[in-house]
Amino acid sequence: MIYAILAGGFVITAVIGLPIGIGLALTGLAILQFAVGGATDLAVNAMWDVFNNFTLSAVPLFIIMGEILLASGVSSRLYNAMSPFFGRIPGKLLHTNIAVCALFGAVSGASTSTAAAVGSVAFPELLKRGYDPKIVVGTLAAGGTLGLLIPPSLSLLIYGATMQVSIGQLFLAGIIPGILFALGMMALIVLLTLTKRGLTPDAPDAGPGLGGALLGLLRIWPIGILVFSVLGTIYLGIATPTEAAGLGVVASIGLGFLWGDLTVRGLLKALRDSVEVFVSISMVILGAVVLAQAISIVGLPFELMTWIKTLGLSPTMLLAVVAIFYLVLGCFFDGISLMLMTLPIVFPVMTSVGYDPVWLGVVITVLIEVGMLTPPVGMNLYILTGVSGNRVSLIEAAAAAAPFWVLLLLGVAVLAAVPQLALMLPQAFY
Amino acid sequence: AENNWKMHVVWVPAREEAQAFTRIAELASENSGGTLAIQVFPGGALGIKDADMLRILPRGTVIQAAGLYPGYLTRDKPEYSFTMPPGVASEPESLKAALPELTKIYGATYEEVGITLLGFVGHPVQKTYIMCKEPVRTLEDLKSKKVRVWEQFQVDTFAKLGISAQIIGQNELYVAMQTGVVDCAVYTVGSALSISLNEVAPYASYLFPYVLHPLNMIVSTSAFEALPEEARTALEEAAATVQEETFDAYLSGKADDVAEEKYKAAGGTVLEPFSAEDREAFTAAAREVWKAASEAGSETAQSNYENLSKIVK
Amino acid sequence: MRRLLLGADRIATVLSAVSAALATAIIVLIFVATMMRYLIAAPISFTEELVGLLFTAMVFAGLPAVTMRNAHVRVTIVADNMPRPVAEVLERLAHFVTLLFALWFGWLTWNYFDVTMSLDARSAGSRLILWPWTLVMPVSCALAAIAAALRTVAPIKPHHEPVEGLV
């Protein structure tokens, strides 16, 4: 019955072009109504609890910040200053998507905030410069996942707190894989842009030479204030990531008026536009939450994993099955709720066959990142589809991100073969 | 079994709270003569929140049982914020002494919505510490620190003592402590270990006993009444057994000693407790806040206060 | 019909502005609270809970406008490959299902409001009154239902236009 409702819901959503959030929500409501005995009120409970969570508010704030930077011409100056450095590398400014996401990921704990913050600045700028919108969205969605792996990380925090694993060790364990994934993504960008023409603008950027380029960087020093108000305040303990997002908005307004070309009219428009974008993203979040509640209340993930446990698989097979388990469920759940639902059973099963708890935390985080890039429920895809103003559809975004989720999956295999990549740093420090 | 029940528990399997409720489920299933099977979903695996329990449990079709900390119900039952607030007791025994009165208080709430309270589960530990980056064991030293607490009642209590406190969620605490958003946290050593707080707050000093709402074993009244006699008895007996076991463990304080040892082994330092004067000053401040908050509350809040404040020492 | 749509669009504009104002309130509140805590060590205790409530209100205030302006995230791969008349029918069907959702969810959020009101529920930490915030949800769903109803019968516009001002 549940599977029939799921299949029916998805088919109808796709065929008639229903808003995705509404399609997911109706599917969830139908499950609650017909398979859980009329428990549709759970949908509102679940949505209320998620929407009233302080951490989620960072996402719209970062989108607003990006929109203001765009309206004031500040982001344009930033990209003008950066582009000479990337002119000769295949992939050009696409690499900045990964690099800035990695940098941002080093202060933000969430994948969605990272995608929102970097995406809302980078997408319009790169589009203006003639980059293919799909590859821009693909790289941003992929880069956003670095926010979860590079510490601080919300998923590693929750993993550590619920499974009683050292959070310090988990954070250290995420660093090397995080950097390797960033490098791997950049290599993939080179590969993609070399094999397919037209992804980046053809005309080679007339380089001002290294001296000129460095001078250009100096000229954009006021952006340092913005970087400090977002990244610096978190490092110095002045602000939590959500607060840093608020400070970032205020700083971007100040910067826009004093240094950029921001007008009151432009500010109001930026605010209205970005809120509208975020509302459309929120409707998808609402649908995802309702569907997740419906599937979890019937105990589906928990029972599925309990069943896997009884199969008596070898450790390698078990890892493969768990990976598939997360890939499939990752289609329907956002990362954090998936972790909370499955860890109570995945953790003891995996550690009992000898997997290291710290290593497992990193692997599960990577698997959850893959889920952020797979439709129909893929948070990073939604955020970037929204940020692109529906110019890149969900399907196109998913297709563009596909090479990157293959990379992440390969990464899991590499981590399985060489666990030291994750465990080296924690073992050195503890 | 004839009756397959689902039980919601927010704690993850590694926590003793989850183990206690799982034990109730197992004992009841075993002794029901095959008429009842309770499957426990720990770690909130069903995706529901404790705060919504008064709205979800009663119908008995979604889930039939739950282990619950009543302090999570404060949205729907505002008076629960100061029914058994933190810091007002100076003796852990107060909690056991208050059980009959608490049974009445919770029972009234549950009866209204269709939930039956089968018994209590004691907290695994009985001590609350101030855990800091630097050694701190006086209220005077705390005045220059930023302190993390878990609820508004504690913010008010610390404010009375001239100490600035703020509420920070469990999930943000580690990073907040690491980056210096706060310098100290009110916490139990056992729970601190589970979120690796020892890594960022290596100094702990005892301040007050962990006397809070006891955990409730609750079931949907309609589902419970639909059970055969045998299953109902088995369930009631299981709840009573675990109540006795867990309260004995709580009062013995052994778990606290074990937690302290683990904390030390993990590089933490357990300082001398706060002085007797400081502890008395803290309790006095908490009791003042308790009185004021209750008097400003509803009639139920006032009568709860009058009855409980006589019992809680 | 045209005037009706124009009127509805104007209301949508007002609601968008309300939504943006709520976002501004979030920014101001977070900024002030961070400053207060850092500069004068006086944190505002209700910040997190109020931000959560403002956030929910912001999303729901914006919902009717997003529905009216067809700015939802959607997959239109099938409709895009259909002859125009079929695509039009599919689109109207999508708006009609959106209408059904708005009614269903509106009913559920109305019940949620009703329970919140009767329990006199307050936010867990700072005891903020909750019912006005929960009332935003059914009201917004009702307006979104009207928007979806208008869309179901209104002339079809190509919906692949990017949201204005974003690119």
Ligand code: NA
């Ligand atoms: Na991060």
Ligand code: NA
């Ligand atoms: Na997904």
